[in-house]
Amino acid sequence: MENPYLPYPVRIDEVITETEDRNLKTFRLVFLNPEDENRSKFKDIIVVYGARSPGLLLYRNELAEWEKRDDLAMHITVDGTDDPDWKYNVGFVPTITEQKITSSENAIAIVCGPPIMIKFTQPVLEKLGFPPDRIILSLEMRMKCGIGICGRCNIGDQYVCKDGPVFSLAKLKNMPPEY
Numbered sequence: 001m002e003n004p005y006l007p008y009p010v011r012i013d014e015v016i017t018e019t020e021d022r023n024l025k026t027f028r029l030v031f032l033n034p035e036d037e038n039r040s041k042f043k044d045i046i047v048v049y050g051a052r053s054p055g056l057l058l059y060r061n062e063l064a065e066w067e068k069r070d071d072l073a074m075h076i077t078v079d080g081t082d083d084p085d086w087k088y089n090v091g092f093v094p095t096i097t098e099q100k101i102t103s104s105e106n107a108i109a110i111v112c113g114p115p116i117m118i119k120f121t122q123p124v125l126e127k128l129g130f131p132p133d134r135i136i137l138s139l140e141m142r143m144k145c146g147i148g149i150c151g152r153c154n155i156g157d158q159y160v161c162k163d164g165p166v167f168s169l170a171k172l173k174n175m176p177p178e179y
């Protein structure tokens with residue numbers, strides 16, 4: 001497929017997504033809609049979706065439907081819960097990623113969420129063998145005004161709101177470690 005974030009065309013057999021809370025909106029339209037024209041360009045999709053608590057999970061009605069799909073592996077997790085009926089995972093996204101993702105072969109990882117989650121998920125993905133150009137990070141939570149005025153989203157000379165918000169790890173490795 002042609003991926004705007006990769007420097008070359010690549011056939012992706014597996015897409016790993018890690019996300020937290022409201023950031024699932026970012027992925028939902030691209031990958032989780034079986035009617036989406038882009039869906040046929042990927043084979044399997046593994047989703048690690050985390051929230052601080054069950055009440056903060058978005059699309060709870062749809063999550064149950066997505067779990068039934070053969071082309072999706074959903075790993076839902078919360079940081080903690082006292083709900084005795086909770087049937088999913090308990091643990092942080094990086095931990096669940098390490099437990100559930102077993103291979104980086106012919107796969108791309110896309111991460112969207114708060115900076116702390118990205119910070120701890122990135123080394124997990126590198127340990128799994130994802131090369132930096134196949135780790136795609138969405139840094140939109142760094143943005144404030146979102147239109148290039150406030151000057152609060154920059155990483156070195158790059159503005160997340162104007163030059164991103166999506167960067168490959170390969171690109172970020174050439175920028176100051178401020179994300």
Ligand code: FES
Binds near residue numbers: 142143145153161
């Ligand atoms: S978010 Fe304000 S300059 Fe980028």
